[in-house]
Amino acid sequence: MALIQTRIDSETKKAAESLFSEMGINLPTAIRMFLKASLTANGLPFETSQRRIPLSLQEAVDDSNQMRNLHGPFETAEEAIAYALKE
Numbered sequence: 001m002a003l004i005q006t007r008i009d010s011e012t013k014k015a016a017e018s019l020f021s022e023m024g025i026n027l028p029t030a031i032r033m034f035l036k037a038s039l040t041a042n043g044l045p046f047e048t049s050q051r052r053i054p055l056s057l058q059e060a061v062d063d064s065n066q067m068r069n070l071h072g073p074f075e076t077a078e079e080a081i082a083y084a085l086k087e
Contacts, residue, residue: 004031013027016030071083
């Protein structure tokens with residue numbers, strides 16, 4: 001058996017202990033579950049929030065920031081959507 005030690009702020013630890021207690025497990029068990037799930041998933045067992053923006057969307061954002069390839073102005077959102085859908 002190996003020992004893992006880590007530092008974490010006390011508020012996060014208390015909140016996690018409370019959450020896991022409601023689930024009927026303690027913090028060490030939750031950590032073991034996380035590690036085993038990571039091994040099963042061959043990575044993090046959940047999706048991270050650092051999703052890549054599709055290139056076409058990034059290009060549209062860049063165009064908007066550079067004030068190029070812009071159309072309009074439109075009187076309503078419906079007009080803008082209708083214009084976008086016809087292209």
